[in-house]
Amino acid sequence: MYDKKVIRRRRAALAVLLGLSLILLTAYFGESPSGVLHGVQRGAQQVLAPVESGASKAFKPFSDLFNWVGDAFGAKGQNKKLKKELAATRAQLAAAQSALRENQQLRAMVGLPRRPGFPQGTNPVAARVIARSPTDWYSTISIDKGSSDGIHPDQPVVTGDGLVGKIESATHGTAQVTLITDASSAVSAQIMPDGSSGILRPAVGDPSDLQLDFIQKGRQIKKGQAVVTSGFQSSGLQSLFPRGIPIGRVRTANPSEIQTYQRVHVQAYADFGRFDYVQVLTARPPGVQAASVGVGP
Amino acid sequence: MIVTGGSIFRTGLLVLLGVVIQISGLSQFHVLGASPDLTPLIVAAVALWAGSVPGAVTGFFVGLLLDLALGQNLGSSSLVLSAVGYGVGRYGELRDPAHGLIAIPVGAAATAGYLTAFAAVSFMLETAPSISALVLRDTLVTTILNAIIAVPIFGLVRRVIRPVLLAQPAGRRRRAHTRETGPIGLRGLEV
Numbered sequence: 001m002y003d004k005k006v007i008r009r010r011r012a013a014l015a016v017l018l019g020l021s022l023i024l025l026t027a028y029f030g031e032s033p034s035g036v037l038h039g040v041q042r043g044a045q046q047v048l049a050p051v052e053s054g055a056s057k058a059f060k061p062f063s064d065l066f067n068w069v070g071d072a073f074g075a076k077g078q079n080k081k082l083k084k085e086l087a088a089t090r091a092q093l094a095a096a097q098s099a100l101r102e103n104q105q106l107r108a109m110v111g112l113p114r115r116p117g118f119p120q121g122t123n124p125v126a127a128r129v130i131a132r133s134p135t136d137w138y139s140t141i142s143i144d145k146g147s148s149d150g151i152h153p154d155q156p157v158v159t160g161d162g163l164v165g166k167i168e169s170a171t172h173g174t175a176q177v178t179l180i181t182d183a184s185s186a187v188s189a190q191i192m193p194d195g196s197s198g199i200l201r202p203a204v205g206d207p208s209d210l211q212l213d214f215i216q217k218g219r220q221i222k223k224g225q226a227v228v229t230s231g232f233q234s235s236g237l238q239s240l241f242p243r244g245i246p247i248g249r250v251r252t253a254n255p256s257e258i259q260t261y262q263r264v265h266v267q268a269y270a271d272f273g274r275f276d277y278v279q280v281l282t283a284r285p286p287g288v289q290a291a292s293v294g295v296g297p
Numbered sequence: 298m299i300v301t302g303g304s305i306f307r308t309g310l311l312v313l314l315g316v317v318i319q320i321s322g323l324s325q326f327h328v329l330g331a332s333p334d335l336t337p338l339i340v341a342a343v344a345l346w347a348g349s350v351p352g353a354v355t356g357f358f359v360g361l362l363l364d365l366a367l368g369q370n371l372g373s374s375s376l377v378l379s380a381v382g383y384g385v386g387r388y389g390e391l392r393d394p395a396h397g398l399i400a401i402p403v404g405a406a407a408t409a410g411y412l413t414a415f416a417a418v419s420f421m422l423e424t425a426p427s428i429s430a431l432v433l434r435d436t437l438v439t440t441i442l443n444a445i446i447a448v449p450i451f452g453l454v455r456r457v458i459r460p461v462l463l464a465q466p467a468g469r470r471r472r473a474h475t476r477e478t479g480p481i482g483l484r485g486l487e488v
Contacts, residue, residue, distance in 0.1 A: 017379040024372030044365035055321035063325035131320045176368040
């Protein structure tokens with residue numbers, strides 16, 4: 001049916017394309033973030049940003065309408081659940097305010113600076129999400145603010161609900177955010193008010209399940225306890241996330257999963273599939289210690 | 298497909314628009330937690346109408362653009378989509394499918410193949426990933442959604458690249474040849 005020349009050319013074309021892909025993959029993994037391919041990638045993102053932004057805005061009304069119809073089906077059950085959560089949150093808030101006041105008095109007594117729950121002086125910059133990965137394997141988003149707005153790599157990114165990730169790279173007008181649900185992410189976190197600290201990592205492919213490891217086995221962890229960034233200072237480690245950014249709440253604790261330590265499953269406050277706006281904390285609060293161990297691919 | 302400036306422009310525009318609409322538009326639509334994915338459908342449609350080599354080349358550039366725009370590992374999507382484009386193109390060349398609804402099984406197979414292969418590549422590249430039921434559910438839902446939108450997408454792609462195709466694809470060719478009748482005008486009574 002086909003002569004051998006055609007078959008050879010066809011197979012050669014496929015081999016060239018697959019070979020090119022493998023070369024790209026290998027070179028990309030092998031180079032540093034300031035390498036040529038990463039630079040090309042940042043350039044492409046900057047060029048595509050206006051188009052992505054326009055398309056995102058154009059589709060927004062349709063997606064809102066579409067998602068609203070879908071959401072309406074689950075709204076009743078969600079409403080009931082949210083009411084329960086609101087009641088619990090109010091009780092927690094009252095307790096937290098009381099504790100905060102007491103804490104402030106104690107801090108004042110020992111002469112430490114006053115620091116309310118959320119880190120102050122972080123100079124947040126609001127940004128719009130203009131692109132997001134369609135797969136569960138790459139938990140990244142693009143935002144429409146970049147280095148010209150004071151955004152630089154490793155700055156924390158939050159929504160109204162809590163911590164969602166950190167800046168991976170920034171161009172003049174856009175930035176790439178790696179979410180805390182990405183396999184490469186690891187955040188030092190603390191369970192409140194117990195104070196147990198551990199490393200929060202995602203179960204890849206299930207963004208709703210964050211796992212807090214290295215919690216000492218003897219600690220009594222209860223469902224619903226808040227989890228926040230812990231912030232720590234250690235020689236040689238530079239801080240990424242300021243202390244006190246809310247992350248989520250304890251869903252389950254399973255002491256038997258790891259021999260020496262227990263693993264705590266955390267439900268993130270933020271809905272990683274839905275948010276359209278984020279805030280980048282562009283300034284480091286004075287005197288706040290480290291809390292993150294970000295591990296790049 | 299005839300490789301000319303026009304064919305490259307048309308296919309390039311199709312690829313660019315497809316990727317931008319996917320990452321900035323369709324990714325906002327959620328059905329059971331998943332979104333439709335335009336990229337394997339565009340690659341499969343080009344491959345089905347234009348052949349295996351144009352399909353593989355389109356797959357490579359769709360993947361490349363996707364990886365560039367989303368900051369993913371460069372080459373991972375290209376690797377998978379090139380293979381998907383080549384596979385669908387070979388199917389079209391060997392089987393010469395004629396059914397008007399061929400877009401549905403081809404679109405579903407291309408999507409399922411792409412998502413599965415992409416998951417496998419990601420699994421090999423990541424440091425410590427674990428496959429959860431969520432990934433399997435998303436793969437299934439995306440495949441079903443893509444099967445639903447495959448017919449209009451394939452039609453649209455065919456309309457865009459039709460002027461640069463070598464010949465009308467077999468799938469849309471009118472079957473002019475009809476079976477001859479017998480001497481008294483009835484079929485089955487040929488002498």
